[in-house]
Amino acid sequence: MGLDMYLAKKHYIQNWDHMPPEQRYSVSVRQGGKRLKTIKPKRISYVVEEVAYWRKANQIHKWFVDNVQGGNDDCKEYYVEREQLRELLATVITVLQGSQLVAGKITNGYTLTSTGTEVVRNPIVEDGQRIADPSVANALLPTQEGFFFGGNEYDQYYYEDLKYTRETLSELLAEEDNGEFYYHSSW
Numbered sequence: 389m390g391l392d393m394y395l396a397k398k399h400y401i402q403n404w405d406h407m408p409p410e411q412r413y414s415v416s417v418r419q420g421g422k423r424l425k426t427i428k429p430k431r432i433s434y435v436v437e438e439v440a441y442w443r444k445a446n447q448i449h450k451w452f453v454d455n456v457q458g459g460n461d462d463c464k465e466y467y468v469e470r471e472q473l474r475e476l477l478a479t480v481i482t483v484l485q486g487s488q489l490v491a492g493k494i495t496n497g498y499t500l501t502s503t504g505t506e507v508v509r510n511p512i513v514e515d516g517q518r519i520a521d522p523s524v525a526n527a528l529l530p531t532q533e534g535f536f537f538g539g540n541e542y543d544q545y546y547y548e549d550l551k552y553t554r555e556t557l558s559e560l561l562a563e564e565d566n567g568e569f570y571y572h573s574s575w
Contacts, residue, residue, distance in 0.1 A: 389536055390443065390444050390536035390537070390538065390575065391443070391444045391445075391446060391449060391534065391536060391537045391538060391573060391574075391575045392441070392442075392443060392573065392574045392575070393440075393441065393442040393443070393445060393448065393449050393452075393571070393572075393573045393574075394438055394440070394441055394571070394572055394573070394574075395438075395439050395440035395441075395468070395556075395569060395570070395571050396436050396437065396438055396439065396465075396569070396570045396571075396572075397436070397437045397439045397560070397567040397568070397569055397570075398434050398435070398436050398437075398567060398568050398569075398570060399434065399435045399436075399437075399565070399566070399567045400433065400434055400566070400568075401413040401415065401432065401433065401434065401435055402432075402433040402434075403430070414429070415429045415432045415435070416429065417429075437567075439556070439560055439569075440553075440556045440557075440560070442549060442552070442553070443538075444536070444537060444538025444539075445538070445549035445552075445553070446531050446532040446533075446534060446537040446538050446540070447525075447529040447530060447531050447532065447546060447549065447550075448476075448529070448549060448553055449461075449532065449537070449573055450529075450530065450531070450532035451476055451479070451529060452466070452468075452476075452571050452573070453532075455472060455475065455476070456468050456472055456571055457571075461534075461573075463572060463573055463574055463575065464572060465570050465571070465572040466570065466571050466572065467568065467569070467570055468569040468570060468571050469569075470561065470569070473557055473560065473561060473569060474561060476553070476557060477553075477554065477557040477558065477561065479528050479529060480529070480550050480553050480554045480557070481554060482524065482528060483524055483525050483528050483529050483550055484547070484550050484551065484554060486521075486523075486524030486525070487519045487520075487521075487522070487524060487525055487542070487547060487550075488519065488520045488521070489517040489518065489519060489520070489544060489547055490517065490518060490519075490520045491515070491516075491517060492515075492516065492517065492518040492543075493513050493514070493515065493516070493518075494513070494514060494515075494516035494517070494518055494541060494543040494544065494545075495511045495512065495513055495539060495541055495543075496512050496513075496514050496516070496539075497511075497512045498510060498511055498512060499512060516543060516544050517543060517544040517547070518541065518542060518543045518544070519542040519543065519546070519547065522542035525542050525546065526542065529550070531546070534575065535575060536575060537575065
């Protein structure tokens with residue numbers, strides 16, 4: 389349970405009678421080495437790749453909601469232009485360059501205790517790393533609270549989500565093809 393985020397890349401591969409052989413696609417779906425007869429290759433029109441997955445990276449989710457979804461946080465699928473991914477990548481790089489991890493106390497979850505009349509949420513504090521000056525991160529990729537959206541601290545987990553995003557988007561944007569990107573979340 390919690391915020392799960394997906395970036396998919398869809399490739400249109402429908403074969404048409406007017407297409408020359410060198411432009412046609414061939415698709416084969418196998419299970420256990422055997423071709424699945426219930427999936428007919430000639431009926432396949434799209435191949436969808438899950439090209440990125442984040443878990444509780446609420447700062448990245450907030451960016452998609454604000455910049456792609458028109459402010460609608462509704463768990464629907466949204467088309468993402470390559471230029472939007474370039475903007476996200478540039479923002480992530482700027483935040484990483486403006487953020488330095490230092491040793492410090494971080495919150496890594498919570499325990500619950502009952503006082504008889506109410507349930508109290510107690511943070512689990514441990515040694516870790518936090519961003520020394522989170523002003524750039526807060527200005528460009530702020531965290532977002534939400535039901536099971538993960539932590540709101542500018543710490544090693546926030547930083548690792550940005551590194552993953554930088555590496556993933558750099559690879560995806562270097563690929564030269566006509567795939568289309570779509571983002572959706574689940575929470």
